[in-house]
Amino acid sequence: MLINKEEKKVVDILRNCIEKANTGTLFFNNSFPEYDDEYVGKILSDFVRQGLLLRLSRGIYLKTKETKFGVVYPTTEDIARAIAERDNAEILPTGSTALNMLGLSEQVTMTPVFLTSGSARKIKCGNKTITFKRGVPKNFALKGKVTRLLVQAMKAIGERNYNGEWESAINVILSKYPEDDTMSEDLKVMPAWIRRKIINILNNKNHEQLAES
Structure with missing residues (x-):
């Protein structure tokens, strides 16, 4: 592939960038926007053959490190x-x-x-x-970062498996990471059963705060 000094210069530039990068860094065909994506892909493929990179998928490469336990990902x-x-x-x-x-x-x-x-x-x-x-x-309409994650977690739990133990654990999360600025809007786009459970937790928390005041 290397047919002239200019191409060798590009290869050396990319190699230098990759060698300086931390282990675990991902590289893509478009990671070097100053060069053509297809051209970069060919160079990165060469680096895979040389053991400098590992190809995870088409156009996705990983700078790895071999240990006695295997490749570090x-x-x-x-x-x-x-x-x-x-x-x-x-x-x-x-x-x-x-x-x-x-x-x-x-x-x-x-x-x-x-x-x-x-x-x-x-x-x-x-x-x-x-x-x-x-x-x-x-799925992406929820604005609260923790709320987004919480909704997916509650979907995984499922309404039938949801119980007092889960409610207590979720109450801890909502208390630790309150997202009051976005919760009202987020409640509107939650699945109905999750919305009911979250509202119940928030209402109980408000009652507890009033009792303590």
Whole structure:
């Protein structure tokens, strides 16, 4: 591929950037906007063959580090955020990932699923597979960052499994991370059963505050 000094110069520039980057940094074909995406992709593919990068998926490359335990990967959340930023898309963790991020579960799934406003896709990352599912706009209408995550976590719990223990745990989250400025609007776009549960928690919290005052 290298046929002249100018091309070698570009390759050296990209190699230098990658070598200086932290382990776990993701690179894409458009990570170097001063050069053509397709041209960059060919260079990055060469770096994969040379062992400098690992290809996670088409056009997605990872600077890795080999240890005695194997390849060191960034967290699935970090990978998902980097891809979303590259695509100028929004993402939402779902299921056990949302529960884990809120401290409602210690389970770490090997197949995390994220709703995305971008393209649906699956990305293999070591022994994990990250799935991006196209989400409807209503999923991203919630303004509160914690509330967004909480709604996805409650969907994972399910109305039938929701009980007093879950309510107490969610009450702690709402007390620790109040989003009073956005909650009124967010309640309007929540699923009906989740809205009822959140309102019940907020009402009980208000009664407790009045009793203490």
